[in-house]
Amino acid sequence: IAVISSEQTRESHLFDPTGSGTMVALPLAFRNHSIGLVQLYDLNPHRVFSRRELGLARAFANQAAIALENARLVQNLQRGLDDLKAMQDHLVRTARLTALGELSAVVAHQINNPLTTILGDAEILVQDLPQSGSEQESAKAILKAGQRAKKVVERILTIARGDDEARSLDVNHSLRETLELVGNQIREKGIDLEVDLATSLPRIVASSGQITDIWTNLLINARDAIVQKHVAEGKIVVQTQDNHERQMVEVSIQDNGVGIPDNQLEKVFDPFFTTKPHGEGTGLGLYICHQIVADHRGEIQITSAPNEGTIATVLFPYDVA
Numbered sequence: 171i172a173v174i175s176s177e178q179t180r181e182s183h184l185f186d187p188t189g190s191g192t193m194v195a196l197p198l199a200f201r202n203h204s205i206g207l208v209q210l211y212d213l214n215p216h217r218v219f220s221r222r223e224l225g226l227a228r229a230f231a232n233q234a235a236i237a238l239e240n241a242r243l244v245q246n247l248q249r250g251l252d253d254l255k256a257m258q259d260h261l262v263r264t265a266r267l268t269a270l271g272e273l274s275a276v277v278a279h280q281i282n283n284p285l286t287t288i289l290g291d292a293e294i295l296v297q298d299l300p301q302s303g304s305e306q307e308s309a310k311a312i313l314k315a316g317q318r319a320k321k322v323v324e325r326i327l328t329i330a331r332g333d334d335e336a337r338s339l340d341v342n343h344s345l346r347e348t349l350e351l352v353g354n355q356i357r358e359k360g361i362d363l364e365v366d367l368a369t370s371l372p373r374i375v376a377s378s379g380q381i382t383d384i385w386t387n388l389l390i391n392a393r394d395a396i397v398q399k400h401v402a403e404g405k406i407v408v409q410t411q412d413n414h415e416r417q418m419v420e421v422s423i424q425d426n427g428v429g430i431p432d433n434q435l436e437k438v439f440d441p442f443f444t445t446k447p448h449g450e451g452t453g454l455g456l457y458i459c460h461q462i463v464a465d466h467r468g469e470i471q472i473t474s475a476p477n478e479g480t481i482a483t484v485l486f487p488y489d490v491a
Contacts, residue, residue: 192217194224196231200239208234278326285323289316318351336466338489339376341410341419342367348385349408356393361404368411374419374486380462387455388423388482395427395480418468418485430474438472459484 191213198206208231219227292313299306345367356363389406396404407424430438437443439460456472463470467487474480 191215192219194219194227196227198231198235198238200235205235205238274326278323281319282323282327285316285320289313289320292316321351336375336377338373338491339378339381340373341371341381341421341486344378344381345385345408345410345421348382348389351382352386352389352393356389356406359393359397359404361393361396361406364405364407366407366409368409371410371412371419373489374466375489375491376466376486377462380465384459384462384484385421385423387459388484391455391482392423392425392427392480395425395429397427399426399428399477401426413485416485417488419488421484421486422481424479424481426479429476429478429480430472431476435472435474439470 191211192215193212194210196208196210197204198208208227210227292309295309296306296313299309345365349363349365353363389408392406396406403426405426407422409422409424411420413420434443438456441454441457443457444455460470463484463486469483469485471483472480473483
């Protein structure tokens with residue numbers, strides 16, 4: 171305990187309105203660790219604190235130090251409980267995702283067999299039917315749709331087997347292939363699809379199937395956001411560019427849809443979180459995108475404003491091999 175005249179302290183300006191005084195300074199200590207300081211002032215500069223008063227002040231400081239330490243312990247305990255709950259939730263979600271992955275592989279395998287029959291019959295129809303006429307066009311449409319479904323099934327089975335190896339890849343080519351699959355679904359909703367792909371982009375090292383999954387999820391999300399907003403002139407812009415400064419290839423997919431509220435942006439990569447109406451989304455699209463991008467040492471960013479739209483930006487490092 172130190173009894174100091176106010177004229178000796180940096181806090182002397184506190185006494186300016188009333189004149190000088192006396193201060194008692196007591197350290198807040200808990201188990202030999204100082205955690206603060208208590209300062210008691212008396213406006214009487216000639217005040218002499220008795221032993222009893224100093225003892226009471228010391229007891230007050232000790233109780234304050236214990237209270238502060240207990241508050242810290244409670245805060246740490248709460249943080250620990252929150253971390254434990256988050257870990258439990260993560261384990262539950264991981265188990266659900268594992269089960270979902272196994273189920274999707276089984277479903278894909280079951281679909282693959284009848285799909286092979288459909289494709290075979292469609293090819294026969296295309297060959298046998300007259301080359302002109304509505305029947306030929308219908309048969310070609312069936313064959314084309316079956317081939318798209320076949321590619322999706324093959325990707326699911328490839329991912330399930332874990333043999334979708336990373337190779338040198340042209341991002342623009344990957345985007346064009348994806349747009350061939352989902353472009354019609356977007357245009358059917360009256361949405362304008364603007365594609366601006368930079369020339370001479372550096373290649374990246376990535377799994378073709380997984381990268382296609384990213385573009386598919388982001389494009390479908392953009393389409394759904396526009397449909398949900400009922401935009402009269404919906405528009406999706408797909409762009410690529412060479413980010414020379416960061417030595418990365420950058421892809422952006424922008425829409426003028428419903429947007430995402432600020433308080434939900436930090437949750438968009440959480441599994442099973444969705445801003446879509448109930449029953450219209452699994453909440454796994456952006457989570458899967460985030461996982462794939464992280465596995466490829468890339469980055470994904472979502473910027474959005476309610477009722478204005480969303481921009482999804484994905485960056486992948488150059489193939490330096």
